[in-house]
Every structure is written in C-alpha cells, then in structure tokens.
Amino acid sequence: MNTPVLEFHISDGALVRYLDGACDADEYARTEAHLAGCAPCAAHLAMLRHRSAALSQLLADADAAVPAFHAVRPEAAGLDLSAARRRRAARRGASTPPWLRIAAAMVLLLAGGVAASPLRARIVDWVRELWTQSEPRSTVPTTPVPGIAPQPQAAPADAGTRVRFTPTGPDLIVEVPAGASTGTLTLAVVAGSSAEVQIAGSGKVLVLPGWVRITTSAADADRSPLAVRVNVPATLRNVEIRAGDRTAESFSPGAIGAGGTREVRQSGGG
Amino acid sequence: MDAAALFAEHYPALFRYVARLTGDADLAADAAQEAFVRLVEKPPREGATRAWLFTVATNAARDAARTRNRRRALLEQRPERAPLGDAPADPAAALEQAERRQSVRNALAALPERDRTILLMREEGFSHREIADTTGVAAGSVGTLIARALDRLAARLPLDEESVG
Numbered sequence: 350m351n352t353p354v355l356e357f358h359i360s361d362g363a364l365v366r367y368l369d370g371a372c373d374a375d376e377y378a379r380t381e382a383h384l385a386g387c388a389p390c391a392a393h394l395a396m397l398r399h400r401s402a403a404l405s406q407l408l409a410d411a412d413a414a415v416p417a418f419h420a421v422r423p424e425a426a427g428l429d430l431s432a433a434r435r436r437r438a439a440r441r442g443a444s445t446p447p448w449l450r451i452a453a454a455m456v457l458l459l460a461g462g463v464a465a466s467p468l469r470a471r472i473v474d475w476v477r478e479l480w481t482q483s484e485p486r487s488t489v490p491t492t493p494v495p496g497i498a499p500q501p502q503a504a505p506a507d508a509g510t511r512v513r514f515t516p517t518g519p520d521l522i523v524e525v526p527a528g529a530s531t532g533t534l535t536l537a538v539v540a541g542s543s544a545e546v547q548i549a550g551s552g553k554v555l556v557l558p559g560w561v562r563i564t565t566s567a568a569d570a571d572r573s574p575l576a577v578r579v580n581v582p583a584t585l586r587n588v589e590i591r592a593g594d595r596t597a598e599s600f601s602p603g604a605i606g607a608g609g610t611r612e613v614r615q616s617g618g619g
Numbered sequence: 620m621d622a623a624a625l626f627a628e629h630y631p632a633l634f635r636y637v638a639r640l641t642g643d644a645d646l647a648a649d650a651a652q653e654a655f656v657r658l659v660e661k662p663p664r665e666g667a668t669r670a671w672l673f674t675v676a677t678n679a680a681r682d683a684a685r686t687r688n689r690r691r692a693l694l695e696q697r698p699e700r701a702p703l704g705d706a707p708a709d710p711a712a713a714l715e716q717a718e719r720r721q722s723v724r725n726a727l728a729a730l731p732e733r734d735r736t737i738l739l740m741r742e743e744g745f746s747h748r749e750i751a752d753t754t755g756v757a758a759g760s761v762g763t764l765i766a767r768a769l770d771r772l773a774a775r776l777p778l779d780e781e782s783v784g
Contacts, residue, residue: 362763371747371762400769400778405742407776411720413644415631 359383359390364397626655629672632743636673637680639739642724650680670749677736677753726775734768741765 359367359380366372367380384391630651637647654676663671727735733754740750741761751758773779 360763361766362760365762365765366747369741369747369762369765371758396779397766397769400773403778403780404738404769404772404776407719407723407778408639408739408742411716411723412635413638413647413720415634 358387358393361393361397364390364394368394368397368401625658625668629669630655633672633676636739636743637676639727639742640677640735641680641684642728643684646680646683649683650676653679653683667749670745670753673740673743673745674753681732723776726772729775730768730771734764734771737761737764738768738772 363372363376363380367377367384372380384394633651633654634647637650638644641647641650654672657675658668658672662668727739730738733756736754737750737756740753745753747761748758750756750761756764769778
C-alpha cells in the first residue's frame, strides 16, 4: 500500500514573519528548511518580497513633501508664563497693571530665502474645545501691550465666546477677550517664512519646531486676557485661522486695511 | 529629554506615516504635532519613544479625521475659502504626480483602517510586536494581515509588475 504523501506549504502569514524577521529561532529554522525544498513556497516568498518592495517604492513616489521646519528655541518648551508673571508682579508690587506686559517674546527664524520665497503663515487652532470661556465680556480689552497698537472696539455681548483676530497690515494680533479662559491655541508657521511671536497674558507656552502652542488654564487667577501678536513680513500672502471644527478663515493681511478685524467664533457661534 | 533631537529624528517619518495613513498632509502635520506636544507635556514612562509617538499620532489622526471631513465638506462648498498653494513649476509633471499619489491613496483608503495602519507601520520598520501593541491585534496575526493587505493592494496597484519594486 502506498503511503500518501502529505504535502503542505507555509502560510502567507508565516512567510511574512520570516520576511520581516519576526520568527523565533525554531520557526525560522523550520521555514528555512522548508523553503530549501519547496519551490512553490520559495516563489511565494519571492512574490511577497517583491510586493513589499513595490509598495515601498509606490508609497515613496506618492509621498507628500515633509514640512521643512527649522524653527529654533526648543529650549523654551514648557515656559510657564504664569510663573513669569508672578515673579514680575512680586518685583513690581501692588501697582502691577492688569495686563502682563510682555511676558515672553520668541523669535522663530525659519531657514530659507525670506525675500524670495512665497511667504505664508497660518494660525492653527486644532484642539476641539479650543477656548472655553467661563464668562462673557462686553468689551475688548484696550490696555495697550507694548509694541502693539490698541484696537479698542465695541464688541458684541457674546464676545466672550469668540477669539478675535485683528490683522493690521503685516501684523496679526490674536486676542482672546476674556479672563479665566482655558484652552489651547496653536500657531503654526509654515516653512520658508519667518515670524516673531509675542505673547502677553497668562498661559503656558510650548515651543516646538515650527509651532508655538499657548495654553491657559483656570488656575491662571489673574484674569488677564491673553493676547498673541504675530509679526509677519509684509509679503505675507495667506493667513489661515482655524477654530475648533469650524471652517478655516483665510485672508491676506495686506488685503485688509489697518484696523480691519476678523473674528472667528467658536463652536456654537455663527 | 531632548525634544529638539527627538523631533529631528522622528518627525519626518512620523509625518510621512500619518500622511500615508490619512492621505491628508495638513492632518498629518497636525497629528504629528500633537504627538510631539504630548511627548513634551506627558512623556511616556518607559522607552520605545518611537512606537509611542506613532501610536499617539495614529490616534490623533483618527480623532482629527472626523473634524477634517466636516471641514473639507464645507470648503468644497466654498472653494474660494481654501488656502492657496504655490503654483506648480511643471504642470504636466505635477499632474502625473497627483494622479500617481491619488491612485495610491485610493488603494490605501480601500483597506480597512486597521490593515492600513499595520501595513504602514511595517513600512516604517516596526516589529510585529510593536504593530500588535498599537493596533490591538495578536502579534501572531500581523503577518497574515500584512499578506492579506498586500493581496488587496495588488488588485489595485502594480505591485506584481517587474518594473516596480
């Protein structure tokens, strides 16, 4: 009686494990031995190897360009503006104005030909619940921040639920007109541009290459509004602001005259 | 922790991975950013920082995708609101590149999210164990899922052509 020959082949999963070096020693040895005597499995392994390489090539060919951030000041990560304010207040005594003067100034110098490159910057607010206002304000704060022209304007009663952006020529001023605001605002400066960011108010500033993230918390008891000034070159072409899940607001600062105001409502706004 | 060094080491691959995963470069930049912010604010307790970054970015991208889909729908209704990009230097080459990119994105998008994540983490050199930890599948199943995903992609992309690969 002939003994039936039991033919078996290695599973696809095991071949991928072999290919990826994910086998243990025993499985590796068994697979090696089998492949040495099994042309179909060896061919199948070759096919998997070829497909893997082909996929790598196709993916690489189709890749989007990696943003070329070259920002500096990572050592400033975690700078606590609240602490800076408390130290300054202690030095100045009780006469400290309600606004924290310049609490931090950061310069992002991004590599690239500033004059030649199309310059773009965008402000990204990505966190879903960006600014949670605990109470509304009826007016926009008018106390001047050094170097920032005040923009006194009557604000609607629900201004406390808004983030106000006031582009003045090449400057873009972002104001959060409320005390005790909590949340996170992220500024992203696109490669090839340069910008200077000044922040006044209480908040935690986190600097990563290409980004400045400002976070305020209810623990900031000074109730100072947080203002962010972004100086960008006059050739700035496009600024994009996103608040929560709302549609991005895009505009060219040069197209809006001095004193022009752009407001972006938070979720629930109109 | 040297955030700048970690950023320089991992950001390009992290961005590339999320961009492939989502087909959305803006979303990828945001998700990669979120991962690094969390790394600085709440660093992982143990080593394996790279796998941790990719896991955080994967989850962040998944969360952000829903928001972005809504935003994209709005932008499509108001195309004049879409941010401007630089004009391509060579329109024909740009078109060809765009078509190639789109076909790859379409093929990846047709995969279940879990399989896409597995395949793309493999592309970034993660071990089957690391892939399993991120995706929640058994490590022993990763090979099978990769092979199956390659099969599906081969039906849409020229993975079996001799000139590719």
